[in-house]
Amino acid sequence: MQDAQWLREMLSQELEVRPPRSLKAEQKYLSSNIITLRVDGSLIGYTDIRDYGKAAEITTFIIDPKFRGKGNAKKLVLKAIEITPHKIILSCTRNPKMAAVLEGCGFEITHWPGLKEYILLTINTIKRVFSMIIRLEFKRLWVQAKGFTKYKIYKLQIE
Numbered sequence: 320m321q322d323a324q325w326l327r328e329m330l331s332q333e334l335e336v337r338p339p340r341s342l343k344a345e346q347k348y349l350s351s352n353i354i355t356l357r358v359d360g361s362l363i364g365y366t367d368i369r370d371y372g373k374a375a376e377i378t379t380f381i382i383d384p385k386f387r388g389k390g391n392a393k394k395l396v397l398k399a400i401e402i403t404p405h406k407i408i409l410s411c412t413r414n415p416k417m418a419a420v421l422e423g424c425g426f427e428i429t430h431w432p433g434l435k436e437y438i439l440l441t442i443n444t445i446k447r448v449f450s451m452i453i454r455l456e457f458k459r460l461w462v463q464a465k466g467f468t469k470y471k472i473y474k475l476q477i478e
């Protein structure tokens with residue numbers, strides 16, 4: 320339950336990521352397709368991995384504020400690359416730090432991730448908008464919508 324509490328706290332604070340679900344739902348989610356980073360057994364980093372078939376997307380990427388600026392985001396991206404069996408990994412961001420981390424791990428900006436991937440990324444964006452509306456998270460919706468055009472798709476092709 321401690322992990323789910325941490326995750327809910329992080330998701331509540333960070334308006335650039337998906338909204339938090341109930342404690343029970345986050346607890347269940349923590350046993351699915353996610354990658355974590357721990358220090359002395361405690362969660363300090365979290366990311367969801369979405370399976371798009373040939374490609375995977377790294378999304379909802381968070382490092383605990385107490386552990387930022389120490390290379391932990393890079394560690395988590397490298398762990399995701401190592402664990403994920405996909406040969407193509409995508410990530411969408413407009414956060415300059417996240418962009419620096421992705422570029423440092425070999426990702427490059429792409430304008431066309433592929434038709435299936437583009438459709439799935441769009442569907443997931445629409446789903447996220449609905450999940451924010453349903454939860455009355457209008458501040459979060461505004462923060463994400465106002466800089467929508469600044470989002471870039473990063474792609475890593477593993478040989």
Ligand SMILES: CC(C)(COP(=O)(O)OP(=O)(O)OC[C@H]1O[C@@H](n2cnc3c(N)ncnc32)[C@H](O)[C@@H]1OP(=O)(O)O)[C@@H](O)C(=O)NCCC(=O)NCCS
Nearest residue numbers: 335380381382387388389390391392393412415416417419
């Ligand atoms: C984005 C985030 C994951 C970065 O975590 P972090 O642990 O501080 O990242 P790291 O220390 O591994 O690396 C930060 C990188 O950004 C660079 N950086 C720092 N400030 C920067 C800035 N203003 N502009 C560009 N790059 C910057 C650092 O030099 C470093 O790059 P380097 O490894 O090549 O030196 C963290 O700030 C976070 O969780 N933010 C809130 C959630 C969020 O916005 N997630 C991204 C959603 S897409």
